[in-house]
Amino acid sequence: MAEKKRRRRDSAMDEIADYAIYLDDVSKTFSDGVPALSNINLKVKQGEFVFIVGVSGAGKSTLIKLLLRELKADSGTIFVNGFNLMTIKHGRIPKFRRTLGVVFQDFRLLKDRNVYENVAFAQRIAQKSEREIRTNVPSMLSLVGLAGKYKAKPKQLAGGEQQRVAIARALVNQPKLLLADEPTGNLDLYNTQEIMRLLETINENGTTVVVVTHNEKLVNEMKKRVVTIRQGMIVSDAENGGYFDED
Amino acid sequence: MKIRTFFYTIEQGILGIFKNKWFAFVTVATISACLFVFGIFYAIAFNVWNIVQNAEQNVSITVFFDEGITDERIDEIGDMIGRRSEVARYELVTAEEAWEKFSVQLGEYADGFTENPLENCANYQIYLGDVSKQSELVNYLEGVDGVRKINKSDFTADTLSGINMVLIYVFIGIILILFAVSIFLISNTVTMGISVRKEEITIMKYVGATDFFVRAPFVFEGMILGLIGAAIPMGLLYYLYEIVTDLITEKFAFLSFLTFMPAFEIFTYLIPFSLVLGVGIGFVGSFFTVRKHLKV
Numbered sequence: 256m257a258e259k260k261r262r263r264r265d266s267a268m269d270e271i272a273d274y275a276i277y278l279d280d281v282s283k284t285f286s287d288g289v290p291a292l293s294n295i296n297l298k299v300k301q302g303e304f305v306f307i308v309g310v311s312g313a314g315k316s317t318l319i320k321l322l323l324r325e326l327k328a329d330s331g332t333i334f335v336n337g338f339n340l341m342t343i344k345h346g347r348i349p350k351f352r353r354t355l356g357v358v359f360q361d362f363r364l365l366k367d368r369n370v371y372e373n374v375a376f377a378q379r380i381a382q383k384s385e386r387e388i389r390t391n392v393p394s395m396l397s398l399v400g401l402a403g404k405y406k407a408k409p410k411q412l413a414g415g416e417q418q419r420v421a422i423a424r425a426l427v428n429q430p431k432l433l434l435a436d437e438p439t440g441n442l443d444l445y446n447t448q449e450i451m452r453l454l455e456t457i458n459e460n461g462t463t464v465v466v467v468t469h470n471e472k473l474v475n476e477m478k479k480r481v482v483t484i485r486q487g488m489i490v491s492d493a494e495n496g497g498y499f500d501e502d
Numbered sequence: 503m504k505i506r507t508f509f510y511t512i513e514q515g516i517l518g519i520f521k522n523k524w525f526a527f528v529t530v531a532t533i534s535a536c537l538f539v540f541g542i543f544y545a546i547a548f549n550v551w552n553i554v555q556n557a558e559q560n561v562s563i564t565v566f567f568d569e570g571i572t573d574e575r576i577d578e579i580g581d582m583i584g585r586r587s588e589v590a591r592y593e594l595v596t597a598e599e600a601w602e603k604f605s606v607q608l609g610e611y612a613d614g615f616t617e618n619p620l621e622n623c624a625n626y627q628i629y630l631g632d633v634s635k636q637s638e639l640v641n642y643l644e645g646v647d648g649v650r651k652i653n654k655s656d657f658t659a660d661t662l663s664g665i666n667m668v669l670i671y672v673f674i675g676i677i678l679i680l681f682a683v684s685i686f687l688i689s690n691t692v693t694m695g696i697s698v699r700k701e702e703i704t705i706m707k708y709v710g711a712t713d714f715f716v717r718a719p720f721v722f723e724g725m726i727l728g729l730i731g732a733a734i735p736m737g738l739l740y741y742l743y744e745i746v747t748d749l750i751t752e753k754f755a756f757l758s759f760l761t762f763m764p765a766f767e768i769f770t771y772l773i774p775f776s777l778v779l780g781v782g783i784g785f786v787g788s789f790f791t792v793r794k795h796l797k798v
Contacts, residue, residue, distance in 0.1 A: 353710035363705050380711045
């Protein structure tokens with residue numbers, strides 16, 4: 256009996272291990288009683304590129320917060336990069352987050368540090384040696400096209416460049432999963448296309464990429480998997496699909 | 503903690519001070535102001551307490567013996583007195599010494615006496631370590647064989663004892679109030695300074711920093727600021743204490759009854775206490791303020 260149970264659990268874990276993100280029947284209600292997400296089922300395989308779309312207030316940000324374990328779901332199952340976010344202890348959250356790369360709309364760079372230091376910072380947190388940092392940071396800055404601006408402070412950079420620094424910081428620890436929350440929200444068309452091209456390259460190199468956006472044009476052009484959220488529920492999940500919203 | 507994390511913490515803590523000069527200045531100024539007031543009060547309190555202690559030590563009780571008592575018994579009584587814990591010191595005044603002292607006061611009238619009129623007035627002068635224990639000692643001595651009479655001043659002893667107690671309560675009360683006000687002011691300053699850097703803390707947490715990694719530089723920074731904030735007023739107070747006590751002693755002769763404690767006696771405890779307090783306030787203030795922002 257116990258052996259059977261163990262086998263069933265191992266097989267379930269094997270299944271979960273195939274996914275970068277595994278959400279099963281996840282719900283979250285805010286303290287004021289307003290439901291933010293209801294019965295979400297979402298599975299993202301390793302190496303996928305997925306858009307999560309929806310209008311403001313649909314629940315996209317709450318979903319990102321659950322995936323970052325900034326919030327804890329009320330019910331359901333959440334595994335991200337193999338970490339069970341429903342049972343993870345507070346002390347293990349930093350280790351979990353180091354398996355992720357996160358990019359935000361407002362870049363969230365350390366303003367008092369230059370480009371090099373912003374990227375190196377993520378490596379220091381991961382306890383990399385100075386030698387590794389001196390190798391990894393320039394190579395990552397080359398990848399995002401900012402090798403020549405390593406001494407610049409964030410305020411000396413254009414919006415697109417700041418987002419590249421944020422992407423370099425997100426990728427420097429070679430995460431398995433990159434979460435991008437409205438990464439082009441503050442950028443013009445040219446920079447938007449550049450950043451999306453960069454994310455595509457990163458995905459082609461094996462990193463799972465999840466982009467949260469409400470940019471319909473961008474989603475339609477990319478022809479990737481699109482998950483649409485409305486009023487806290489997934490209303491559509493389509494491969495090569497366009498932006499789905501009846502409103 | 504890895505060695506590179508240790509050095510990173512030190513480096514970031516020191517850099518944090520220079521990057522946030524205004525916050526550092528306000529924090530150091532607040533801690534300095536609080537500990538300066540605290541130090542002044544501490545110095546005054548200890549001097550007042552010292553004066554009362556000195557006054558207490560000059561309060562004595564006098565023990566007279568039965569007529570015809572032997573020298574051996576007087577010595578035995580002396581030993582019994584010396585064994586009492588409340589006795590600071592005691593001395594035997596023989597009948598001859600007593601008359602010698604008194605005859606000086608009588609002047610030429612003393613010549614009219616052919617015999618020692620204080621023949622039965624040999625006594626022990628007893629000085630107490632704590633005047634509040636006077637009645638306890640008197641009760642004991644009254645039961646000692648060979649003791650005829652005990653002279654004492656209940657009023658002086660009770661007054662000094664009362665002053666002593668009031669001073670202790672007042673000092674403790676004021677020190678606690680000053681301490682609480684200092685903690686409140688300083689933690690508010692530290693809170694404001696760190697809240698400005700909330701975004702920095704949030705970013706660190708998103709990138710995967712542990713609570714320790716985020717907190718350590720802030721706490722180190724807080725401790726450095728606390729140390730500087732304590733060292734400045736202590737240096738200043740040490741310098742001022744000597745100037746002020748010299749000035750009072752030299753310029754105000756009518757205050758000659760005031761005997762100030764030497765600076766080193768006051769500051770032997772005040773300096774380490776203030777430095778530990780400053781560092782402690784810096785530590786506690788930054789530790790708890792950062793904790794509020796770690797829930798990301």
